[in-house]
Amino acid sequence: MSERPIVSQEEMQRQREYMRQVRGLSGRPGSYHIVSMGCQMNARDSESIAGMLEEMGMVREEVRERADLILYNTCCVRENAENKALGNVIWLKELKRDKPDLMICVGGCMTQEKGMAATMKARYPFIDVIYGTHNLYRLPEYIYRRLSGGEPVVEVFDMDGEVVEGLPERRASRHSAFVNIMYGCNNFCSYCIVPYVRGRERSRDPEEILAEAARLLDGGVQEITLLGQNVNSYRGGGAEFANLLRRLDAMGVPRIRFMTSHPKDLSDELIAAYGDLEHLMPALHLPVQAGNDEILQRMNRRYTRERYLDLVRRLRAVRPDIGLTSDIIVGFPGETRNQFEDTLSLVREVRFDAAYTFVYSPRKGTRAAELPDPVSAQEKSAWIQELIALQQSISLEALSAQVGRRETVLVEGASTRDSGSLGGRTPRGHMVNFPGGAELTGRFVEVEITSAGKNTLRGRRIEEE
Ligand code: SAH
Ligand code: SF4
Ligand code: F3S
Secondary structure, rough: OOOEEOOOOHHHHHHHHHHHHHHOOOOOOOOEEEOOOOOHHHHHHHHHHHHHHHHHEEOOOOHHOOEEEEEEEEEOOOHHHHHHHHHHHHHHHHHHHHHHEEEEEEEHHHOOOHHHHHHHHHHHEEEEEEEEOOHHHHHHHHHHHOOOOOOEEOOOOOOOOOOOOOOOOOOOOOOOEEEEEEEEOOOOOOOOHHHHHHOOOOOOOHHHHHHHHHHHHHOOOOOEEEEOOOHHOOOHHHOHHHHHHHHHHHOOOOOEEEEEHHHHHHHHOHHHHHHHHHEOOEEOOOOOOOHHHHHHHOOOOOOOOOHHHHHHHHHHHHHHOOOEEEEEOOOOOOOOOHHEEEEHHHHHHHHEEEEEEEEEOOOOOOOHHHHOOOOHHHHHHHHHHHHHHHHHHHHHHHHHHHOOOEEEEEEEEOOOOOOOEEEEOOOOEEEEEEEEHHHHHHOOOEEEEEEEEOOOEEEOOOOOO
């Protein structure tokens, strides 16, 4: 993997100048609302976008309809993600009719799809700015151009992105932070559109990552989740991923997590890190996708069922309490009932804490989209229901096994389900709800687990003497 040039300081300076100019424009949007779809990478990008919009003088507006600028950070990994984004855009047309000054920006993975920006420009001329995944840092310039009387801006770069450092940011949480370590993907799993819309792998310089972590720690962050489509391919400054983890661990980041890790290149060093890094949480998202070798091969995953199971055994040998989670695709083109049953048996064997399950969705331009796909949508839907029911029973057992334990929970905030309750995660990543006041947000508290539900645990706080 080659390292890419960092977007130049001069260019970043130019964009900062645009932010300043937008701030000074009369009649510029006063408030913004970002709709962030898709994965954590998009969530992290949205924090940078929010930072730029705030530098331009805008304030965050929680209610979308009230905002002067609405930005959609889109996802296209499955068809329903794309439909959701497009459905939203059509709805915006109505909103803009009532509110002509409303500024609409659409970017992210969907707009980066081949031909998509041009189609959107023709169909939805009311969008003010359309940009892609490689030029997010130019948003200030595009917004300035449009606000100072220019035509709607449609700009999507074909070339792979460079690495951007030094964007302003407005973090969603004060105690838990996402830190990008690499961008893009080279794996080309045959069903997946991500490599086409996010470009080739490129790593951030480890010193930049460590400096960011140090700033976050200074600001009171307790948990850092490192992000990349395949963090095992991290090669910043020639160093491998486990090395970066060691350095972060030595800095004393209280909780370290990461995602996502590809089973084909999960290294011995990384497995060893689970055995000896104090701050690396005993949790790993290791998407298996399927349990049958032929399907794995046609998915271009480059590991076998046995190799995956071996990784699981080795991880559990060094860290018996590790919580494993997974992504699984049901109904890949040509998958038979027998092959699907191999996925069921793998799930029974591994006993994931949780799994995200998806019915295969053909994505234009990917190799799998060309394969014959004889199984009906109805049948696939019956299969996925079967898988979900199996996983739910396993998740419930995994959660039930935690009852009676004493856990250190990092409090994330008020529970979304019941008021007067807090929600926080155990080291293994289980969500625990327990009675407590909001002042505990961002703190570590000791909790005794009292009962288990389908997806979450309940507990009570143990007051320290
Ligand atoms: N880089 C990560 C995941 C990125 S996409 C990884 O390799 O694990 C998140 C998940 O979406 C994938 O793990 C996969 O399970 C699912 N996915 C991707 N493309 C899909 C498609 N075309 N249809 C259904 N699910 C898909
Ligand atoms: Fe997609 Fe595979 Fe890359 Fe993950 S590793 S982003 S599933 S191509
Ligand atoms: Fe993420 Fe969706 Fe893009 S899953 S990388 S936002 S296509």
